[in-house]
Amino acid sequence: MKIPSTPQLTESVLQNLTKEIHEFANWISTDKNDFQIEFITINEDWFLNRYSDILKLNCWIGQSCTPDFLTIVMLHEAVHVIMNNIPTKEDVKFVRDHFHSLAMNATDIEADTIVFKYLKETKDWSFDRYIAVLHENANIFGDLKPRTVKIERFLGSLCSIKYFALYQKGVIMIPSLDDCIGDSHSILFWLIPKSGVPFAFRFVDVPARIYKDVIRIYTSPSRFSETGYLKIITEFTENVCSSLFPPKLSA
Numbered sequence: 143m144k145i146p147s148t149p150q151l152t153e154s155v156l157q158n159l160t161k162e163i164h165e166f167a168n169w170i171s172t173d174k175n176d177f178q179i180e181f182i183t184i185n186e187d188w189f190l191n192r193y194s195d196i197l198k199l200n201c202w203i204g205q206s207c208t209p210d211f212l213t214i215v216m217l218h219e220a221v222h223v224i225m226n227n228i229p230t231k232e233d234v235k236f237v238r239d240h241f242h243s244l245a246m247n248a249t250d251i252e253a254d255t256i257v258f259k260y261l262k263e264t265k266d267w268s269f270d271r272y273i274a275v276l277h278e279n280a281n282i283f284g285d286l287k288p289r290t291v292k293i294e295r296f297l298g299s300l301c302s303i304k305y306f307a308l309y310q311k312g313v314i315m316i317p318s319l320d321d322c323i324g325d326s327h328s329i330l331f332w333l334i335p336k337s338g339v340p341f342a343f344r345f346v347d348v349p350a351r352i353y354k355d356v357i358r359i360y361t362s363p364s365r366f367s368e369t370g371y372l373k374i375i376t377e378f379t380e381n382v383c384s385s386l387f388p389p390k391l392s393a
């Protein structure tokens with residue numbers, strides 16, 4: 143990821159972001175809103191760290207993305223800091239060293255889903271609006287030769303968010319693409335539902351065209367219009383959700 147050296151954000155963007163993060167912390171729990179926010183701009187690949195009661199937001203990405211995307215990025219990081227007890231980038235590395243990429247993928251997919259839940263419940267965001275913001279900023283995270291774990295995180299977030307948008311229920315879906323070789327497009331999902339329901343592992347056979355399209359929107363998002371991008375994501379996520387949770391069971 144290229145880090146711009148002289149990012150500048152308007153005062154109103156920073157004020158809105160401050161308000162949003164405090165509102166988000168309150169939405170999680172009023173006793174979590176116990177910090178002050180400071181903005182800095184340094185040439186390092188992290189966004190939000192917590193030092194005692196100070197949240198430091200490193201807004202370098204704001205120069206190359208829209209304010210909505212900046213908000214999504216910072217709220218995602220706020221979940222790690224406020225809920226996951228992962229206060230700094232160094233702690234992310236510590237968790238990854240101990241529990242490997244799968245733990246951070248699960249945590250990231252859950253954080254994305256919590257952020258969407260907040261935006262839907264408090265700002266009436268739809269799934270389509272969320273995807274439009276991703277599309278508008280996809281040049282930032284698109285990657286022609288991504289590691290599989292990055293694609294798995296992307297697809298897991300989309301499916302978990304779609305499930306919440308459809309049913310207002312949280313299920314974290316962590317995909318493994320290990321069996322997707324050659325003509326096989328069979329994705330194994332690790333499903334982590336909430337409270338009292340056991341983990342489950344289930345395969346979903348995704349039609350070849352849909353699988354190839356959804357991989358392509360991750361690797362080359364700029365080749366797709368917003369409509370095309372949304373259409374592919376909708377097809378993929380609806381296919382996965384209806385295969386994992388047939389309508390008669392999830393009503």
Ligand SMILES: [Zn+2]
Nearest residue numbers: 218222250253
């Ligand atoms: Zn994260």
